[in-house]
Amino acid sequence: MLDERSRQVLRAVVQSYINKLEPVGSRFVTKKYALGCSPATIRNIMADLEDLGFLSQPHTSAGRVPTDKGYRFYVNFLGDAGEYGEQDAELKDCVCRFTRRLEGIGSDLNGMFVEVTNALSSMSNYIGVVMPPRPESTTFNRIDFIRYKADKVVAVLLTDEGVIKNKMLSVDVAFTQEDLNRIAGYLNSEYSGRTIDEIKSILVKKMRQEKAAWDKLITNAIKIYEEATSFAEEDFFVSGLYDVMGLPDFSDMSRIREISRAIKDKHAILKLLEELSSAEGVQVVIGNENPVEELKGQSVVASTYKEGERPMGVIALIGPTRMDYSKAIYMVDAISKCISRTFE
Amino acid sequence: MLDERSRQVLRAVVQSYINKLEPVGSRFVTKKYALGCSPATIRNIMADLEDLGFLSQPHTSAGRVPTDKGYRFYVNFLGDAGEYGEQDAELKDCVCRFTRRLEGIGSDLNGMFVEVTNALSSMSNYIGVVMPPRPESTTFNRIDFIRYKADKVVAVLLTDEGVIKNKMLSVDVAFTQEDLNRIAGYLNSEYSGRTIDEIKSILVKKMRQEKAAWDKLITNAIKIYEEATSFAEEDFFVSGLYDVMGLPDFSDMSRIREISRAIKDKHAILKLLEELSSAEGVQVVIGNENPVEELKGQSVVASTYKEGERPMGVIALIGPTRMDYSKAIYMVDAISKCISRTFE
DNA sequence: ATTAGCACTCTCATGTCGAGAGTGCTAATC
DNA sequence: GATTAGCACTCTCGACATGAGAGTGCTAAT
Structure with missing residues (x-):
């Protein structure tokens, strides 16, 4: 569907945007990623990617920004296989330490969930959510x-x-x-x-x-x-509204207000998580794909935790669409597995 | 200390500012409050009040804004005796309905506290806090x-x-x-x-x-x-961060961030409430009087609830310094008494 | 003691301008 | 034929100026 170089450019744009949070231009891509071609070429490719709906410009002559579709492609095909396992040592270490801590807590479920939401949000700076086992x-x-x-x-x-x-x-x-x-x-x-x-x-x-x-x-x-x-x-467990307020994405307040309304309602989020709970593995919902009105514009990374084979509940991260998917997916995956393990 | 007319002007400025949240000018005072004198006179009085530290101007030639000292004087002497009882029928009705609801809940304390924080925050649009009985x-x-x-x-x-x-x-x-x-x-x-x-x-x-x-x-x-x-x-019970975000005072975000940090820490707020718990009746802490760094700039209205004569815990409202003190005091007083009654 | 009048000050919204960044297109190059 | 260099064009953003509006402070009149 996309030739190799187009993919590389798309990946470069998404990754850069995730880090810088600024529209990324052709010059920047050539400088940061050695793709062996000049800005002009990149421009052409970017124009193609824009036609295909993967990128968009906030205005003529700004850099490009990934669209939801762009993120989706990135998540599905580009950050694939193995790469989610490649995280910085620091994060891995964090998760590891947390895992050990969780084992210490034992079978006080409520206490555990509080720990989990805190860990999720403080490690990622996004909002951590845990849905307890459904009755x-x-x-x-x-x-x-x-x-x-x-x-x-x-x-x-x-x-x-x-x-x-x-x-x-x-x-x-x-x-x-x-x-x-x-x-x-x-x-x-x-x-x-x-x-x-x-x-x-x-x-x-x-x-x-x-x-x-x-x-x-x-x-x-x-x-x-x-x-x-x-x-x-x-009761579901949420934490990190404060952490998320530190992110530059939300300097604007109105978003925060929307999110916190969604959390206060609870209903909408629960419905969303319930939908996600039926599927296997880590689920990613990006921006407009989100059925909940207040959360369009956010992304959700979720995974079920299980007792044996039976799915029990869901944990999730909610963050801006330009969230660090690879990190989020890694975390959610690791921690949900870690919860499942404590049930054995 | 202040002659009658000065007081009236001060009260007029405070009340107007509480409602409009805009610096109030001399013309406005003469129009809205029939004090029987002209804007020029009011200007003189206002200048005096400013010298005494009750009012301040954001800049030359804006209207006046109450200082913390101004609010303090207003709370102590101007909104006095009986006036706190004079609330709109709607609010009274709300409190009344809530009281009845509380009686229905009976002796599930935790459930009751959740109800109380919700009631406090949703009725006032400020942040409701309940400190449960100390062990x-x-x-x-x-x-x-x-x-x-x-x-x-x-x-x-x-x-x-x-x-x-x-x-x-x-x-x-x-x-x-x-x-x-x-x-x-x-x-x-x-x-x-x-x-x-x-x-x-x-x-x-x-x-x-x-x-x-x-x-x-x-x-x-x-x-x-x-x-x-x-x-x-x-565990203490907080609610209303969302409600407070709707207030025009907090369009700015940095305040919200401070407050939510204070709440997340919990420690600071608890210390404050504990201090307030020793005193009788409704306590009002205004702006800079607040010992907690993050809450300078906010005001706190608090009251203890008791079992018989023994003080058990504290309920409080946290809001902007320009909060509606008379309403807040009325609410906190009514609800704390209402809690005390359920212990009998 | 109060008030009317007037000059003064400050904010805020608006408009203009130039720098900077990035694009799209075309023509030259490998 | 794909790639690249060059250049004109577009758009944003900050700086600066301008004028309306609001409110004050002061002075002189009542």
Whole structure:
């Protein structure tokens, strides 16, 4: 589709633009990359690339800037194979140290996710996002009820993956702690090992059938499951808004405002990540390809983490379209694998 | 100190500036506020106020802008007595609806705090902050241990105030659930009702004395208490960075960057809030009075909430120096009282 | 003591100009 | 026939000037 030299020029433009953030001219390319031809030749090639839609000029007689299509081509064909592994020693070292740190944390999932978002954002200067395991891919380990004052019960839900969720419930009947233990025991023996969603539907059915004495608590149990279900839609982990404000891309404020609105809404981002979660490997969404209105103009690099073969959740980096894709892809890939490993 | 008319002019300038965010000129004051004298007179008075340090001009022949001292005087003497109660019906309505909503939430403290920060920021367009109860003012209700997989125990800590805290611990000895219950029972009967800090010091002493079989778990229990202690330093609740970005004061970005750095650090803000927590009633810190470097240039309106007579924590609004103090004070006061009420 | 009038000052938006950077085209070159 | 050198052209950007607008400070009149 593109001859070798055109590719080299395209790669040169993209890389230069990623670093300098200024339109790159023909002279600059010849100087920095020894392609063995003169500025004029480069100009011709660049004009061709522009016709093909890979580059564009902010105005006549400025340098060229990659279009989304240009980045896409770069990501697909140019930074390919092996090159994503070639990162500076410093970054590799960072990731490595982080990996070791993560192993130390063990199975406190929430704590781990906080660490992961922080690591993602501080290493990359982009926004780090982690979507925790979706309830349908999470299996119930056990539930416990703790009596708290006369009319309150605290429910603590554990999943096999290490998610802990607690919720205070108000109850009408005054249960003793023994009552609660019995009920918890029943639920645990009956349902341990199933997915949260399964249990929810079973319990809903049961509730319709029996109107036993502890109906009330089952109702409450269902409330918890609903909490746990809504978990993924409420809490996902974000960090790096501050880091990203340091980038020259966002000196303008309006972008930041858009992004932070998107994050505040959460809904849109979650939908996006969910879409990406079905695919294998590292996903890259560039600029306008992004279905979320507020994030057109940003790029997203995402990857799922798994328990064995089952995909659990997604981690992602959000940054400007001119983000350092090779670095971002490397990081997201490395860290998602690292999370997967902790599940073993 | 200031004659009546000077005060009126000062108040007029402050209020106008708060609304318009533009330097206010003498003509404008005569038009908007019927003080019964001409622009020239106002000019004289304004010149006096400037000499006294209450007003300043961005440049010769712009209108006047209040200084920090001007705001301070306004807050102390001009917006006084009763006036803070006179808010638009809409705001009052909002606060009222919120109060009712809070009562519905009941004793899930964390959930409540999230609600409170959201309410604070969305009603005011400033940044809402809540500092949760400090561990020294929090009393232990009960702890429970839940066995999770072979070598993990989840500890759940409840305080009388409704704070729930959980933590996954790794243990060497394989406890049965009965072991754990016995240990929890012992701790609960022994220590319930004391403050977290007390217990911590007692346990540390005990640990030195006994080297019993369940030593390990006491060590872990102490770990949890340490967690609970660090609680206030880690998690405080903030929201509204997005709302604040909409304000014209922050079209400039550098301020936002400062603020978000301050929030990210947390430390500085916590220190400030802690200082404010010792005082009675609503505290107002204006601009340069602020000890935190990053927040000079912002103002903070804060108030403690209490359980009975004991101060528990602080809620605050952070906004530009030209914030609507009367509204902010009203809100912070109303909401802190409202929180206090839920503890009864 | 207050006010009207007027000169003065400062900002801000607008417009002009030249330097600099980069292109596109054409003609010469390998 | 592909590549290159040369040159005119275009566009941005900062510097500088200009004029309108807003607001002041001062003085003289009320």
